[in-house]
Amino acid sequence: MYNYSEFDETFVRARVAEFRGQVERRISGALTEEEFKPLRLKNGLYLQLHAYMLRVAIPYGTLNSRQMRQLAMIADRWDKGYGHFTTRQNVQFNWPGLGDVPDILDALADVSMHAIQTSGNCIRNVTADHFAGAASDECEDPRPTAELLRQWSTDHPEFQYLPRKFKIAVTGSRADRAVTRAHDIGLRLITSEEEETGYQVLVGGGLGRTPMIAKIIRPFLPRQHLLPYIEAILRVYNLSGRRDNKYKARIKILVHETGLDELRSRIEAEFERRLADFAGVDQGVVAAIEEAFAAPAFVARPNNRHLDRLDADSNYREWVRTSLARHKRPDYGIVTVSLKRVGGTPGDATSVQMTALADLAEKYSHDELRVSHEQNIILPHVSRADIPAVYDGLRAAGLASANVGLISDIIACPGMDYCALATARSIPVAQDIARRFDELGLEKEIGPMKIKISGCINACGHHHVGHIGILGLDRAGVENYQITLGGDATDKAAIGRRAGPGFSAEALLPALERLVDRYLVERQDGSESFIDCYRRVGEAPFKSALYPGATQRRTRFRRRKRA
Amino acid sequence: MNSIIVRDDGFHEDELSEAVFTSLETLKTGVEVPVYLHLENDEDPACLPLYFCWLRLIRIPFPDFADGRGFSLASAIRRLGYQGCLRARGHLIADQYRQARQSGFDEVEIGKGLAARQPERQWLVQLANNPGSYQDRLFGKRPVPAAPKSGHLRPELSPSSAGMPTV
Ligand code: SF4
Numbered sequence: 001m002y003n004y005s006e007f008d009e010t011f012v013r014a015r016v017a018e019f020r021g022q023v024e025r026r027i028s029g030a031l032t033e034e035e036f037k038p039l040r041l042k043n044g045l046y047l048q049l050h051a052y053m054l055r056v057a058i059p060y061g062t063l064n065s066r067q068m069r070q071l072a073m074i075a076d077r078w079d080k081g082y083g084h085f086t087t088r089q090n091v092q093f094n095w096p097g098l099g100d101v102p103d104i105l106d107a108l109a110d111v112s113m114h115a116i117q118t119s120g121n122c123i124r125n126v127t128a129d130h131f132a133g134a135a136s137d138e139c140e141d142p143r144p145t146a147e148l149l150r151q152w153s154t155d156h157p158e159f160q161y162l163p164r165k166f167k168i169a170v171t172g173s174r175a176d177r178a179v180t181r182a183h184d185i186g187l188r189l190i191t192s193e194e195e196e197t198g199y200q201v202l203v204g205g206g207l208g209r210t211p212m213i214a215k216i217i218r219p220f221l222p223r224q225h226l227l228p229y230i231e232a233i234l235r236v237y238n239l240s241g242r243r244d245n246k247y248k249a250r251i252k253i254l255v256h257e258t259g260l261d262e263l264r265s266r267i268e269a270e271f272e273r274r275l276a277d278f279a280g281v282d283q284g285v286v287a288a289i290e291e292a293f294a295a296p297a298f299v300a301r302p303n304n305r306h307l308d309r310l311d312a313d314s315n316y317r318e319w320v321r322t323s324l325a326r327h328k329r330p331d332y333g334i335v336t337v338s339l340k341r342v343g344g345t346p347g348d349a350t351s352v353q354m355t356a357l358a359d360l361a362e363k364y365s366h367d368e369l370r371v372s373h374e375q376n377i378i379l380p381h382v383s384r385a386d387i388p389a390v391y392d393g394l395r396a397a398g399l400a401s402a403n404v405g406l407i408s409d410i411i412a413c414p415g416m417d418y419c420a421l422a423t424a425r426s427i428p429v430a431q432d433i434a435r436r437f438d439e440l441g442l443e444k445e446i447g448p449m450k451i452k453i454s455g456c457i458n459a460c461g462h463h464h465v466g467h468i469g470i471l472g473l474d475r476a477g478v479e480n481y482q483i484t485l486g487g488d489a490t491d492k493a494a495i496g497r498r499a500g501p502g503f504s505a506e507a508l509l510p511a512l513e514r515l516v517d518r519y520l521v522e523r524q525d526g527s528e529s530f531i532d533c534y535r536r537v538g539e540a541p542f543k544s545a546l547y548p549g550a551t552q553r554r555t556r557f558r559r560r561k562r563a
Numbered sequence: 564m565n566s567i568i569v570r571d572d573g574f575h576e577d578e579l580s581e582a583v584f585t586s587l588e589t590l591k592t593g594v595e596v597p598v599y600l601h602l603e604n605d606e607d608p609a610c611l612p613l614y615f616c617w618l619r620l621i622r623i624p625f626p627d628f629a630d631g632r633g634f635s636l637a638s639a640i641r642r643l644g645y646q647g648c649l650r651a652r653g654h655l656i657a658d659q660y661r662q663a664r665q666s667g668f669d670e671v672e673i674g675k676g677l678a679a680r681q682p683e684r685q686w687l688v689q690l691a692n693n694p695g696s697y698q699d700r701l702f703g704k705r706p707v708p709a710a711p712k713s714g715h716l717r718p719e720l721s722p723s724s725a726g727m728p729t730v
């Protein structure tokens with residue numbers, strides 16, 4: 001785990017002091033609200049529908065137990081006793097008072113955390129594979145890269161006022177759990193034919209109004225050239241990204257309008273110039289980062305307790321089936337803790353749950369926790385011998401839902417319940433869906449399924465890459481939900497296609513039921529997942545399930561015409 | 564005099580308030596005497612090295628404090644090797660002073676209204692509280708020397724008093 005260097009500590013404290021001053025100057029009127037806005041945004045403070053919201057960075061989604069306990073403390077002391085984990089590996093507090101925020105930031109600094117650049121038109125919190133350092137399919141831990149980028153991008157004087165926000169994700173695995181192809185820059189650690197490790201660099205991905213899958217701008221970038229190259233991309237973007245329309249300001253639009261080849265040559269030219277006075281990155285800093293992410297001291301232990309429990313306890317078996325992923329060591333496992341209790345708010349955890357998670361991580365996961373972009377918590381290094389104990393601990397904290405990857409493991413943005421931009425509710429929709437399929441007892445039967453819900457066109461709920469995506473809109477004052485099908489956030493990344501006209505809030509659930517029923521009929525057998533089935537049979541059967549009247553109406557019309 | 568110049572030692576009157584600035588287009592047609600250049604923030608600085616010895620100062624506008632092109636432009640011009648004075652002009656706020664300096668600017672020209680609302684102290688504190696930057700830590704201090712502190716801007720050398728012609 002990376003712990004703050006003396007420099008980090010000094011820097012973050014100075015930032016808190018600076019923000020304290022800015023809050024005072026806002027209150028005194030020296031700063032207008034318009035001028036204060038980008039300053040508070042750079043410190044993670046949003047103005048929401050009902051109150052301020054503070055977004056705290058969890059760099060590359062990694063935390064230790066001390067940090068998790070501090071989040072619990074903050075939730076209790078300055079908020080309403082809970083926090084919300086987001087799709088960007090951040091945690092949000094929904095009810096802080098403006099005057100308390102500098103104190104909260106100080107409390108975060110006490111445990112090497114901050115809220116710097118979690119919003120605003122700058123380089124945001126860098127995200128990484130939530131199984132980093134543990135995954136069995138990993139070529140290299142992406143977190144040293146992410147930490148290097150965190151340091152480089154923090155308060156970068158040149159890139160604080162970009163045309164728009166800028167998101168970078170890093171993965172070291174083939175399975176793209178970091179969704180690199182939906183980011184402004186995606187980095188994939190790869191090994192060249194000469195056995196050299198470097199990056200495949202992708203650019204121009206993003207969801208939002210105009211969803212686009214990132215394109216490869218550099219098939220192989222030697223590791224030591226990472227920062228100059230990223231800097232070149234950012235400089236070209238800062239100088240030529242559109243500023244006349246905020247919906248066209250992301251780099252994906254620049255890629256689209258300029259053309260990948262032209263943009264590549266501009267970036268390469270800038271990169272060449274940058275290399276001319278680049279003497280390499282300070283090796284002391286690099287070594288300290290690498291050392292911080294050295295693998296923990298794994299211990300081999302017999303796992304009969306786990307095996308016995310598997311035989312004896314069907315609930316345990318069920319939970320293990322959904323929640324346990326393969327670790328790079330066969331005697332260890334990666335546990336995903338679902339924050340999607342049926343009927344709860346996706347991604348919310350109470351302070352009591354956070355403390356329980358911290359305790360379990362300290363005891364059984366080499367003191368490490370992760371936040372996934374799917375709004376779940378990961379215990380990345382659990383010895384198989386300890387899995388029964390972890391399960392019992394989670395059950396006691398109400399955190400043992402066996403639904404990871406299933407239909408009720410829904411990503412939902414805050415929507416109308418919190419967000420000022422929302423055009424529809426999102427959380428209650430997720431709750432209804434989870435409840436309904438739970439009642440039907442179909443969840444297990446349906447198997448792997450990703451439903452993602454956004455409360456407006458900005459797509460924070462990533463609906464474009466949901467197997468079933470749901471987008472809540474406002475049609476003349478009434479909520480209307482559009483369904484997209486066939487999206488995929490993995491290495492087979494795809495943008496879902498709109499199925500047809502939207503549904504009212506009441507009609508949505510029955511429509512989804514018809515959709516799922518049709519899948520159960522169409523699939524070859526229980527092993528064919530929804531998305532595989534969709535890819536095989538195409539959208540037609542699912543469309544006709546969603547709009548059963550549509551074909552009838554058309555027939556009726558034809559008949560009338562003939563008559 | 565409608566402008567205030569912010570430098571590391573505080574607020575100053577604008578010695579160049581009477582000076583005539585040359586556009587990039589004019590510069591490219593050729594100059595015979597050193598000039599003050601006004602570079603729009605969407606202009607390409609790549610050709611500038613040809614003219615460096617003719618430039619007494621480069622001024623880059625900030626139409627809006629949220630428009631950060633000027634920062635990249637300044638940085639790019641420094642990387643091209645320019646060692647003279649770089650001035651940011653327009654809507655920058657005190658909280659951006661450090662970024663302006665770190666990106667390569669020597670000074671900032673602001674309106675008197677803004678200067679009244681955000682007095683000297685609020686600008687200077689930006690440097691006083693400077694914990695150092697991550698970028699310096701990663702790359703070592705930038706090899707860009709600061710411009711000779713406004714030496715060529717002293718009133719007795721200023722073009723207005725010297726009756727400096729423009730091209
Ligand atoms: S998708 Fe829209 S409603 Fe949901 S959080 Fe983002 S901006 Fe708010």
